[in-house]
Amino acid sequence: MTPHADTLALIERLSAFTGIRMHIDDASKLRSAVAVRERATHCHDTDAYLAMLQHLPDQAALEQERRALSAALIPLESFFFRDAGQVALLRKRLLPACLRERRASRTLRIWSAGCSTGEEAYSLAIMVAELLPLSAGWSIRIIGSDINVQALQCARAGVYPDWSFRGVPDSLRNIYFFKQREGWEILPALRAIVRFCADDLRAGAAPDLAAGEFDLILCRNVLMYYRDDALPRIVNRLTLALAPAGRLLVAHNELAIGCFPALVRQVFAESAVYRRSDSMPEKVAASPSPAALPGISRSRPAAMPAPRQHPPVTVALATPVPLPEALSYAWQLADQGAMAQANACCEQLLARTPLEPGAYYLLAHLAQESGDLQRARTLLEKVIYLEPHYVIAYLELCALYNLACEHLRASRMRRSAKRLLEGMPADAPLGTRGELKAGELLATLRGEQNAIVMYS
Ligand SMILES: C[S@@+](CC[C@H](N)C(=O)[O-])C[C@H]1O[C@@H](n2cnc3c(N)ncnc32)[C@H](O)[C@@H]1O
Numbered sequence: 001m002t003p004h005a006d007t008l009a010l011i012e013r014l015s016a017f018t019g020i021r022m023h024i025d026d027a028s029k030l031r032s033a034v035a036v037r038e039r040a041t042h043c044h045d046t047d048a049y050l051a052m053l054q055h056l057p058d059q060a061a062l063e064q065e066r067r068a069l070s071a072a073l074i075p076l077e078s079f080f081f082r083d084a085g086q087v088a089l090l091r092k093r094l095l096p097a098c099l100r101e102r103r104a105s106r107t108l109r110i111w112s113a114g115c116s117t118g119e120e121a122y123s124l125a126i127m128v129a130e131l132l133p134l135s136a137g138w139s140i141r142i143i144g145s146d147i148n149v150q151a152l153q154c155a156r157a158g159v160y161p162d163w164s165f166r167g168v169p170d171s172l173r174n175i176y177f178f179k180q181r182e183g184w185e186i187l188p189a190l191r192a193i194v195r196f197c198a199d200d201l202r203a204g205a206a207p208d209l210a211a212g213e214f215d216l217i218l219c220r221n222v223l224m225y226y227r228d229d230a231l232p233r234i235v236n237r238l239t240l241a242l243a244p245a246g247r248l249l250v251a252h253n254e255l256a257i258g259c260f261p262a263l264v265r266q267v268f269a270e271s272a273v274y275r276r277s278d279s280m281p282e283k284v285a286a287s288p289s290p291a292a293l294p295g296i297s298r299s300r301p302a303a304m305p306a307p308r309q310h311p312p313v314t315v316a317l318a319t320p321v322p323l324p325e326a327l328s329y330a331w332q333l334a335d336q337g338a339m340a341q342a343n344a345c346c347e348q349l350l351a352r353t354p355l356e357p358g359a360y361y362l363l364a365h366l367a368q369e370s371g372d373l374q375r376a377r378t379l380l381e382k383v384i385y386l387e388p389h390y391v392i393a394y395l396e397l398c399a400l401y402n403l404a405c406e407h408l409r410a411s412r413m414r415r416s417a418k419r420l421l422e423g424m425p426a427d428a429p430l431g432t433r434g435e436l437k438a439g440e441l442l443a444t445l446r447g448e449q450n451a452i453v454m455y456s
Contacts, residue, residue: 010034013050018070019202019230033072040068067200071148074225077443078116080123080160080168083220085270085436086249091127094247094273098215099132101245106138111214111241113201114222115144118155118194119164124218125190126176143208145199155196158186167440201234211240220251221444223259235260248274252436253395253444267365269331323349327358339366357387364396373400391417391430391441418445 007027014030015022022030034046043049056062081087102108108128112121121144128140146152161183165173177184199206201222219238223231238248239262248263252271263274326349333342343366346359353359364379377400383393394417401410426439 010046010050014069015227017053018066018073019226020070020073021225021227030073033069036072037065037069041065063200063203066202067147070200071150074148076116076148076151077221078119079164079166080119080173082120082123082440083252083271083436083444084167084440086220086252087123087127089268089270089273090124090249091130093268094216094249095127095131098245098247102215108138108140109214109216109243110140110142111209111217112142112144113199113217113219113238115146115151115155115196116148117151117160117164118144118158118196119160120144120218120220121155121194121196122158122176122186122190124216125186125194126172128193129176129190140193142194144194144196145201145206145209146196147198147200149198152196152198158191159183160186167437201237202230203233205237205241209241212243214241215243215246217241217246217248220249220254223250223254231259239263242276244276246276250274251444252392252441253399265369266335266337267369268335323353323356327356327362330359330362334362334366334369339369342366355386357383357390357393360386361390361393364393368400373403376400389420391420391424391438392436394420395441414445418442421445 008024011022011024011027011030014020014034031046034049038044038046038049041049041052043052053062053065056065098108110124110128112124115121121142124142128142132138132140144152144155146155159180159182160177165184173184176187176190178187179185195208197206197208199209201219205211217238219234223234226234239260242248242263248260249271250259260274262277264277266273266275326345330342330345330349333339333345342362346363346366349356349359360379360383364376364383367373367376367379377397380393380397380400383390384397387393394413398410398413398417401407401413421438421442424438426437426442428438430436430438430441
């Protein structure tokens with residue numbers, strides 16, 4: 001059925017106004033969000049609402065309505081310790097590294113951008129508390145920000161239903177929360193280090209979110225809602241907010257290649273992490289000062305980490321090493337920025353076992369790292385050909401197709417991934433080290449589906 005022209009026009013108009021991706025299939029969700037705003041602004045119908053948008057008295061009123069409509073459109077889906085792989089990475093590597101690097105000043109600044117109802121910010125507080133007694137004389141501040149003011153009220157209340165703890169062991173929840181009639185309340189000592197503030201990532205920074213401030217930024221499951229033309233502002237805000245050694249984490253499905261051209265991408269098996277290039281152990285490019293960061297475009301990162309010195313791979317694989325070990329060695333090399341060696345390792349592995357999808361998958365990552373997106377696509381397509389259940393490969397292809405504006409192919413990939421996940425046990429391990437659970441990824445995809453995505 002051809003969509004009604006009015007609906008298409010409405011989608012077009014409000015997608016351009018908010019910068020949010022919109023899909024014709026989700027027109028009914030758009031209509032309900034608009035209905036919410038019609039009621040709030042006392043407009044009697046959609047035409048009146050659209051006319052009102054044209055006659056707002058000033059820029060501030062326009063921004064306010066943009067925020068309110070966006071908040072009505074974007075789902076608030078969040079839960080504690082979301083994404084087991086990234087959580088493991090934060091716990092084992094990123095947070096300990098941040099603490100090590102900030103040892104002299106004993107300060108740690110973390111930003112959960114697009115924090116929704118606060119689960120992400122409090123999860124970070126718990127992870128920090130696990131690593132560092134809060135009485136250890138450090139100044140620790142975790143800021144959660146969001147455009148949705150109702151979500152921020154819930155975040156400040158810090159009381160959560162059981163559903164927010166799905167996948168979290170009761171033992172962990174019982175240490176950091178106490179049971180109230182309405183749910184589980186975060187301990188005051190943790191609440192004390194977390195602050196929440198309203199902020200729109202598309203606009204200028206709120207006072208609490210100054211440039212150059214943050215050692216670690218999480219902005220997960222936010223970018224995916226925005227159109228390509230809206231992303232540069234957000235990317236710029238996040239980039240500028242990083243402190244010199246700062247790290248930025250986005251969600252798995254948002255690892256849109258080259259999205260942060262002023263930052264360096266470090267690949268770990270669990271996730272990629274973006275860093276200011278002036279903070280890499282081996283300085284590879286003169287880092288622009290925050291004020292001088294270039295305009296953001298969707299090209300590949302300006303700089304790549306220089307490979308560290310590793311033993312030649314030929315030595316490592318001279319004697320036949322069991323396949324899993326060889327692959328995990330190749331991942332280790334990639335984790336450490338030794339891209340050429342990781343590549344060579346994969347090639348050697350494929351010479352022995354030419355049908356190993358895991359090796360093609362790592363090669364695809366390395367190709368993305370080097371900016372060769374076409375090769376990355378071909379390799380990922382090969383992964384799926386060899387192993388049609390390789391869910392992550394479907395999702396990465398989806399991101400690559402989207403990047404090339406091949407939205408229909410992208411959505412086919414996403415649908416296939418979803419179908420596969422629906423047929424798997426919720427705790428089935430995914431990812432290179434099983435760090436991601438099928439149920440968790442499925443929940444993310446379902447959350448995304450609530451977003452309105454437009455094929456342009
Ligand atoms: C799906 S939730 C993700 C919550 C959390 N980061 C997580 O991964 O669990 C997306 C959140 O991003 C917020 N958001 C969307 N656009 C934003 C913007 N421009 N500025 C700040 N927050 C935004 C939404 O209001 C929503 O709370």
